[in-house]
Amino acid sequence: MFGDKSRDLPMPIALVLVPEFTLLPVTSVIDPLRLANRLSEKELYTWTIHSSDGSPITASNGITLVPDGNLDTIPEHATVIVCGGTNVHQYGEKTLFNWLRKQARRGTDIGAICTGAQLLAMAGLLDGYTCTIHWENQPGFIEEFPDINVTSGLFEVDRDRFTGAGGTAALDLILSLISAQHGQVLASSVAENILHSPIRQPGEHQRMSLPARIGARHPKMVDIIEQMENNLEDPLSPSLLAREAGLSTRQLERLFRRYLDRSPKRYYLELRLKKARSLLLQTSMSVINVALACGFSSPSHFSKCYRAYYSRTPYRERGLPNSSAAADQG
Incomplete structure (x- = not known):
């Protein structure tokens, strides 16, 4: 052993x-x-x-x-x-x-x-x-x-x-x-x-803390982003996120604009698209299943959002011609 x-x-x-x-x-x-x-x-x-x-x-x-x-x-x-x-x-x-x-x-x-x-x-x-x-x-x-x-x-x-x-x-x-x-x-x-001190324990997390990653320590904002990260397949509405954090939708918008210079909806979309890219590059899942796993009910909407963010379609990301989309979805 x-x-x-x-x-x-x-x-x-x-x-x-x-x-x-x-x-x-x-x-x-x-x-x-x-x-x-x-x-x-x-x-x-x-x-x-x-x-x-x-x-x-x-x-x-x-x-x-x-x-x-x-x-x-x-x-x-x-x-x-x-x-x-x-x-x-x-x-x-x-x-x-x-x-x-x-x-x-x-x-x-x-x-x-x-x-x-x-x-x-x-x-x-x-x-x-x-x-x-x-x-x-x-x-x-x-x-x-x-x-x-x-x-x-x-x-x-x-x-x-x-x-x-x-x-x-x-x-x-x-x-x-x-x-x-x-x-x-x-x-x-x-x-x-080897200048590696202290020795880390197995249960320690791989990633930086969320506040360190986003450069903000506002507790409500950290809680909201954790909610987003835990609900990528079934996205939560901005109004629900705001309500659970004890904020109005307008306050939620201001919070994200202040710390991340984007709307909550935009930040949430980027999280889902980043997960989609990981799945496209690291699995053999079909594009439509990747879309569903990242909260997109429409493959065409997923493709449009993906192209707008990454300047290429999900099929091009895989090295597939767009003409193969129908076969891939089938």
């Missing part, structure tokens, strides 16, 4: 990369392991990098890595970490999925960082588990896998599955592993060495 102190040393860790993986979480896993070895003056961990077929693999930032080998070269009893990135919903390499299922049947500890959780879900390895994924990918993940319990935490450890949200959350995930296996003192020394 993840964090088991009884493992023989060194503990082998195999990072499995897919095309367009995100490099930052990968290095955020490896460097703490390296430092744990150096600071303890022991070989506590070893690590290897793999692609499905052993070929060089390119990250989302254009950097290409030469792996240590393919899936068959992964050391026996290694803990496996699947490293995702962009466009994982389009990944269809059955070799990896079949290999992961085989490892799961053997009782291997399997984890994921960044959007790797989506790959584990596609392989059926998160059924009955709690996981997390990068906040930007959560809407699409929830739509595709409604029965999987996904949180907004930095990382989650559930028995022999563990997931990290991406970016520097991978640091906290690996530091928690080091702490569980070799003590808080060593984990803190590693964190201090």
